[in-house]
Amino acid sequence: MRTVYVNGDFRPENEATISIFDRGFLFADAVYEVTTVLEGKLVDFYGHMARLRKSLSELQISLSLSEANLLDIHRKLVSKNNITEGLVYLQVSRGPADRDFVISEDAETPGVVLFTQEKKLVDNALAQRGQKILTVEDQRWRRCDIKTVQLLYSSLVKTEAHRKGADDVWMVLDGEVTEGSSNNAYILTEDNTIVTRALSNDILHGITRQAVLQCARELQLKVEERSFTVDEVKAAKEAFSTSATGLVNPVVEIDSDVIGKGTPGEVALRLREVYLKASLAAAV
Structure with a gap:
């Protein structure tokens, strides 16, 4: 069973939950990145994180996690799931808020989810x-x-x-x-x-x-x-x-x-x- 990351915690995938009021779920109000893993290492990681910041900026979503924090989380997930070849998915939503088309700045607490996917990429x-x-x-x-x-x-x-x-x-x-x-x-x-x-x-x-x-x-x-x-x-x-x-x-x-x-x-x-x-x- 995979270990995933949800809002600050590593946990088994069957124990991972998000709020039903998360705007990523209700409005697709979220962005994502997917980073390739080859030989247990992350490919083009810094490029993906730079694009993540740009996407977040375009949607005016603030994320407190630093690039170093995100790198550490990625590496821990790769290690915990023994991924030598595959992918790490990262999704950042605006977070939970009462359902309304108008975005409430007061209610904004970004949701952060990461998970791995084992996949043959080289021998394709x-x-x-x-x-x-x-x-x-x-x-x-x-x-x-x-x-x-x-x-x-x-x-x-x-x-x-x-x-x-x-x-x-x-x-x-x-x-x-x-x-x-x-x-x-x-x-x-x-x-x-x-x-x-x-x-x-x-x-x-x-x-x-x-x-x-x-x-x-x-x-x-x-x-x-x-x-x-x-x-x-x-x-x-x-x-x-x-x-x-x-x-x-x-x-x-x-x-x-x-x-x-x-x-x-x-x-x-x-x-x-x-x-x-x-x-x-x-x-x-």
């Missing part, structure tokens, strides 16, 4: 065969840069993709790809340029995205941060996604059209290899 069958993607209209609220727990639309469309035999979706806004259900999207053009949508309110500012683009530049690959269409994906040499849960994941098909040779691309696989090496070297 999906990365080895490549993802099949379906496109859907992006109907999320337009502050996708804030990592809130409002994930219902992403969950619904990814579930529908699985029912249709695909692995994930790429969302399309005004004819251009924004991102996946829980990942950033990329193509490799015929002239070997990596293209990914520029940072804005329309996409999550991925921590893995930032690290992978740095790896690409160190490999002297050309990178363009701009929007691209579904037709550009279909004509691309390669495509892939990045996330803390998938690392670098090749894409081999979109809307039943084969991308490139229909197999994981060399550049995507090389980036995955280089990113893994760099991540392990910098993990804490």
Whole structure:
């Protein structure tokens, strides 16, 4: 049985509770981060904590726990649950308050929950065969840069993709790809340029995205941060996604059209290899 962290206490998962009046439960008034664990160490931890602070600031939620406190909690959970490879999820809600659309500053006591998930990330069958993607209209609220727990639309469309035999979706806004259900999207053009949508309110500012683009530049690959269409994906040499849960994941098909040779691309696989090496070297 897993040990989890709830509002200052480590406890067995079956003894963990939050208030039914928590605004994270009632209004999805909460943000989260997920940090990769490789060889028992935390990958890109400080980047995730910086983004957490930004998300909290955007929602005007104050958190008294310091970065050092959060690192200690993460490490203790990894140790207590014997996680060598997997994930640590952190959620911070505004906390409990009497149900009202108007946010009461007086009642604000942030709720903090962390839990681990054991998962194979490196030896990943999906990365080895490549993802099949379906496109859907992006109907999320337009502050996708804030990592809130409002994930219902992403969950619904990814579930529908699985029912249709695909692995994930790429969302399309005004004819251009924004991102996946829980990942950033990329193509490799015929002239070997990596293209990914520029940072804005329309996409999550991925921590893995930032690290992978740095790896690409160190490999002297050309990178363009701009929007691209579904037709550009279909004509691309390669495509892939990045996330803390998938690392670098090749894409081999979109809307039943084969991308490139229909197999994981060399550049995507090389980036995955280089990113893994760099991540392990910098993990804490």
